[in-house]
Amino acid sequence: MFPEVTLRHDPPRLAVVVAHPDDETFGCGSLLLAAAAAGWRSAVVCASRGEAGEADPGTDLSSCSLGDVREAELREAAGRLGVADVVLLGYADSGMEGAPPAGSVVGANDAELAESVRRAVTTVEPDVLVTLDGSDGHRDHLAVRDAAVQVARELAIPAFLQCLVRSLMDRWAEHMSEIEPALVYLRAAELGTPDDRITLTIDTADLYDARLRAMAAHASQTSPYAALPEDLRRAFLTREHLQRVG
Numbered sequence: 001m002f003p004e005v006t007l008r009h010d011p012p013r014l015a016v017v018v019a020h021p022d023d024e025t026f027g028c029g030s031l032l033l034a035a036a037a038a039g040w041r042s043a044v045v046c047a048s049r050g051e052a053g054e055a056d057p058g059t060d061l062s063s064c065s066l067g068d069v070r071e072a073e074l075r076e077a078a079g080r081l082g083v084a085d086v087v088l089l090g091y092a093d094s095g096m097e098g099a100p101p102a103g104s105v106v107g108a109n110d111a112e113l114a115e116s117v118r119r120a121v122t123t124v125e126p127d128v129l130v131t132l133d134g135s136d137g138h139r140d141h142l143a144v145r146d147a148a149v150q151v152a153r154e155l156a157i158p159a160f161l162q163c164l165v166r167s168l169m170d171r172w173a174e175h176m177s178e179i180e181p182a183l184v185y186l187r188a189a190e191l192g193t194p195d196d197r198i199t200l201t202i203d204t205a206d207l208y209d210a211r212l213r214a215m216a217a218h219a220s221q222t223s224p225y226a227a228l229p230e231d232l233r234r235a236f237l238t239r240e241h242l243q244r245v246g
Helices: 023-027 029-037 066-080 110-124 139-155 166-179 181-188 205-216 230-237
Strands: 013-018 041-048 085-091 128-132 159-162 200-203 239-245
Touching: 013 023, 013 029, 013 110, 013 139, 023 029, 023 041, 023 066, 023 205, 029 041, 029 200, 029 205, 029 239, 041 066, 041 110, 041 139, 066 085, 066 205, 085 110, 110 139, 128 139, 139 159, 166 181, 166 230, 205 230
Parallel strands: 013 041, 013 128, 041 085, 128 159
Antiparallel strands: 159 239, 200 239
């Protein structure tokens, strides 16, 4: 899977470090499926329980919190992705904007967040660490990305960013502006990671249906791919674009 990486374990180990439940599936689902198919042992390290997100209508919160629901969905999705271990760091979801809550991902100082990630990663002892590129701009994604990359560098673990590649984001922007003309400004935006920064591409077309089943486990969340035409959805979900960092 990672041809230029020297593996230290048998079976090899992958850690995916993310901010919220569903990031592992909407972001890295095909990669985790590919790892399981190749015999890797995978772990998901998740900073929060995603309680600041908006629940889809029909989500039953009568006897539990949204954080409870999203944690359960994370564990269910992880099982469908062949993930062996799920580690929750215990931070609160910071939300998209406004003053971050106490104990939240961006409410923590950088050193504290990095130390939490370091403890989890040290326990997992991965051969490769992957985190999201943060190009969607969510502040939790950016904070977790920076902490994960820092920890990988300090521990000498090969690290990759799972990327929203610019060529696909350009197609997404064109589609969104066609269905919602007020979003025409998206066509001029430079979204995603430039294609020339991608250092590894993994074809995961044979895992498409399994990826959809894993995404369905996150029933309280709207899939970012739900409203896309099938050809564009497949383009996002059948190739993993990774940038090696550090």
